[in-house]
Amino acid sequence: MSAPTVTPPRPRARAWGDVPRRRPRRTPHGARPPARTGARARRVAGLAAGLAGLALAGSGLGLLLAGAGLVAGPLAPLLLVLAPVLVVLAWRRSDLVVPIVALTLPLGHVGAGPVDLVQLVTALGAVAVLAPAAARLDWRLPPWPVAVPLGLFLVVAALATPRARDADLAFRLDVQLLLLVLLVVAVLTGVRTTTQLTRVVVGLLVAGAASSAWALVASGPTESFYGGGVVTGRAVGVFSQPNELGLFSAVLLVLALGVGLGSASPRLRATGLVAAGLLVAALGVSLSRGAWFGALAGVVALAVLVAPTRRSLLRLGAGLVVVVGALGLLGVGPLGQVLDRVASVGEAGANPYDQRPLIWAEGLRLVAEAPLLGHGPGGYFLEAASDSLRSGVVLEVEHAHHLLLNTAVEFGLVGLGALLVLVAGLGAGLLRARRATATLPPAAEVRLLPGVLAAALVPVLAHGMLDYPLRNPVVLTTVWLVLAALVAACEHARATAPTPTQETR
Incomplete structure (x- = not known):
């Protein structure tokens, strides 16, 4: 019997994807491969060249910014x-x-x-x-009830400008009006969803909170005369005078309350409530009775238009009255001047510096002189100052202290009609939006925002019956941003309305 044949062992087969290992090449101790040394040298040279380029670019940018600051100002x-x-x-x-x-x-x-x-x-x-x-040929224009009065405003301003005594001032106001109309178109074009619209609202609330905080920090001691009819040292913040701070705070306070009390989002509610606390404090230290009246009218409109806020507004209002009354009786802080200002509303005749009766009478006379197109943008001050000597008094005011009267003086009855048509167009858009979203939950943002934004514009009309603080570009831009957001919110609400086919199903 022969011996079995011994088969030598076969090498182990490599698994799929295995790569055979190679022995590393031995390099003499202390020596480096010439390829790696060259690559590292190139990297070091490239880094040095990049740093040198950044240094030159930074120097050039610094010189450019410094030159721009010297020529056009620090901003x-x-x-x-x-x-x-x-x-x-x-x-x-x-x-x-x-x-x-x-x-x-x-x-x-x-x-x-x-x-x-x-x-x-x-x-x-x-x-x-x-x-x-x-x-992209993708502009979005306002609906015709808003677009027609806006276009009419531009036409009337162009026709009334040659009649203005100060052509440079009239031209500046015309450019500002054109920019604000373009801002409305830009908001409608760039803001197309509820999320994007919410970002605009949050931006307004953050801006309002920051301005209010600065007004509170910069406010100083006040002193009242004539039973609170005249108060010196009132807070102004970043504005030129207290009534501008008051209207700015009143508009954004109503917006903050609507978002903080009616939204279903916890973050949005917190943002609104924090902003509302700062804004109500700034509104108080402004000591602007017209702004207080406007804020009260806006809160009432908010309760009527936005149902989820009614119960909370009643609780907050009652608590605020109790706290303010208690602190006022104790004489804590500036609440004494606040209460004096509130009490002085019914005693307007006690203030010899209140020129509103004379200002309004002068405005009516100016409307009668140029009833159709008015005296041109910004024309009230020059016309009144030049003719007020007939009554023995020199007026040192820039406007008619009344929204409708000032519009009629500068743009005539045609401009006043355009303003009233614009208000009616905004109201019609709000009604259509409410009908389109009637089946949605009350706290849904697409249903909530139109009512909140509409209520935020009510202080402008209410305060406008006593004053006209819209000469300040910050206040004016804020009002137009809220107006543009309202138009965008109404258009988006209408876009969410169910089609007739869906209603049948």
Whole structure:
């Protein structure tokens, strides 16, 4: 019997994907491969060249910003940085441009070269949204009940400008009006969803909270005369006078209360309530009776238009009255002047410095002189100051202290009619939006925001019966941003309405 044949062992087969290991090449101790040494040298040289380029670019940018600051003012460097940001957002995220415009409001009524900062930012924002939309042929215009009075405003302003005594002032006001109308179109074009609209509202609330905080920090001691009819040392914040701070706070306070008490989002509620606390404090230290009246009218409108806020508003109102009354009796803080101002509303004749009767009489006379197209934008001050000597009194006011009367003086009865048609158009849009969202939950943002934004505009009309603080570009831009957001909210609510086919099903 032969011996079995011994088969040598076969090498182990490699698994799928195994790579045979190679022995590392031995390099003499202390020596480096020439290829790796060359690569590292190139990296070091590239890094040095990059740092040198950054240094040169930084030096050039610093010289550019410094030169712009010397020529156009200290805010020009900020604008040079903001402009590229808006350009990038214009092509990538145009919906963020409008919230950025809202966030620049706390910078206040400051100059940026020949114009105000808020006007320049408004122009940049409108261009940043509308230029890419025009390239895509994707503009969105307001509905005709809003577009017609806005267009009529522009036509009347152009026709009334040659009649103005100060052509430069009239031209500036015309440009501002055109920018604000373009801002409305930009909001409708760039803000197309409820989420994007909510960002605009949050931007307004953050701007209001920041401005209120500054007003509270910068406020000083006050002194009242004539039973509270005249108070010195009133807070102004970033504005020119207390009534402008008051109207700004009243508008955004109603907006903050509507969001904070009616929204279903916890974050949005917290943002609204924090902003409302700061805004109500700023409204109080402004000691503006017209703004208080406007805020009260806005809160009443909010309770009527937005049902989820009614019970909370009653509780907050009762608590606020109790706290203010108790602290006022104890004489804590500036509440004594607040109560004196409230009590002085019914004693207007006790204040010899209140020129409203004379101002309104002068305004009616100016309307009778030019009833059709008025005296041109900004014409009240020059016309009244030149003719008030007939009654032996010189007026030192810039406006007619009345929204409707000032509009009639500067734009005639045609301009006043355009304003009333605009208010009616906004009301009609709100009614259509409420009908379109009647089947949605009351706290749904698409149903909540139109009512809240409409209530936020009520203080403008109520305060406008006693004063006209819309000469300040920050206040004016804030009001127009709320107006544009209201139009966008109503249009979006109408877009969510069920079709007839869906209703049949």
